Amino acid sequence: MASIARRPDGKWRARYRDDDGKQHAKHFDRKGDAQKWLNEVTAAVVTGTYVDPNAGRLTLRDFYLEWKTRQVWAPTTLRAMDTAIRCCTFADTDLAKLRRSHVEQWVKTMTATLAASTIRTRVNNVRSVLRAAIRDRIIATDPSEAVTLPRQRRTEHAMRIPTPEQVGQVLTAAEDWFAPFVALAAFAGLRIGEASAVQVRDIDFLRRTLHVQRQVQNGPTGVEVSAPKYGSERKVYLPDALVTLLAQHIERVGVHGDDGWLFPGVPTSPRNMRRAFDRTCERVGLDLIPHDLRHFYASGLIAAGCDVVTVQRALGHAKATTTLNTYGHLWPTAEDRTRVAAADLMSTALDARGDQLGTAEG
Incomplete structure (x- = not known):
């Protein structure tokens, strides 16, 4: 309900009531301006963009x-x-x-x-x-919309992927208790918090799988155990050599606590695992972080011909777009596939030509 009335002082008073029955008023020198204001309010109500003018004081x-x-x-x-x-x-x-x-x-x-x-x-x-x-109709527009942010390096330039030789060096230099951490990151793609949270019951030695169902994080009051990142609970299919390494670790080093944590600390702190990783890399003169091993794992899956969904599930990404945004540059392009196909055709043709020449000379 809205109205316009002229006051004794000659000004025009425009009034309306919102959905909650609260009255709002504004004064204008001209009736046309008062009517324009009411029209704008009415349009906002009809389009669902109306905001209580007093709400934004919060x-x-x-x-x-x-x-x-x-x-x-x-x-x-x-x-x-x-x-x-x-x-x-x-x-x-x-x-x-x-x-x-x-x-x-x-x-x-x-x-x-x-x-x-x-x-x-x-x-x-x-x-x-x-x-x-x-x-909540507290404000009508977002003041942060389209604000320019600092440019980030392109993923393919910022990403570091260790070579197989470098991963081998780190694994060899790792202390006995720490070697499984390196292996789980490099050959199963686990994040630092996921690898630190592995318990012996997560490993199915018969089916050669690992159930990623928790992570540990550094909280304000100590180490916190929680579910993995959204969409990251998953089963990872382990290579035989990794299954053997984990079995030997459990036999020789043992597990920790009543829940059978793979690493000491019950549970261990990701901060401590990062320090152990840094010391290991220092021993072989490499500048790497644990997440680089996850990139190594992803790049290996892609090089082996795995599709986007397969890599997504192995890494525990919530969406395939996350996988593509991170690793899309590693997949072969149409040009790469065309070049390989043409090379195969040429190789076949040259082989046939060689056979024909050999027959003619014979």
Whole structure:
């Protein structure tokens, strides 16, 4: 319900009531301006973009603190979201007053100390809060939309894939207790938290499979055990040599704790496993990180002719697009397949030609 009335002072007062019955009013010098404002409000209501003009007085931080209580998040997601809001320079600004310039200045500030990938993650986390505010009709538009972010290196240039010889060096240099970690990362593609969380009951020696069903992470109060990343619980098919290595490790080194953890610590800290990996690489003069071994595994599957879905499932990616975005440059292109096919044709033709020449000379 809306109306326009002239006040004793000559101004025009436009009024309307929202869906909750709350009255809103605004004064104008001209009746036409009052009617235009009411038309805009009516259009917003009809199109579903109406926002209570008083709702945006809530700050970004206050909205986030209330909104996050309703979210179903893993502990790591909660920590990442808290970090993004904590470092956000406009967290205490009213949502209605947020402008694109606020976000641009925040991004500019972060470029002095953070990597491009970290900046992108934090902006995306804050953007998810802003979009939740839009869905709740707290604000009408997202001030972070289309803000320019620092460029990241192309995946194919940033990715380091060790050679088989380098992986062999690391595995040889690893201490007896640590060698299975290197092998699980390089020949089963496990992430550092997944490999650190393996228990003996996860290994099916008869079927040569490993059930990835948990991960360990460094939390604010110590080591935390949780389910793998979304979509990452899976069965990995192990090569015979890896099954043998794991069996020998259990026989010679043993397992730890009542649950049969493969590595000491019950459970061990990924931070400690990273330190052990760094020491191992130092002994052979290599500059690698554990995730490089996961890339080694993925590249080997692709080189062997595995399709995208097979690699996705082996790595525990939630979506095939994640696999393609990360490793798409490793798959043969149409040009590569054409070149190989043409080479086969030429080889066959040359072999036939040689046979004909040999027969003629005979």
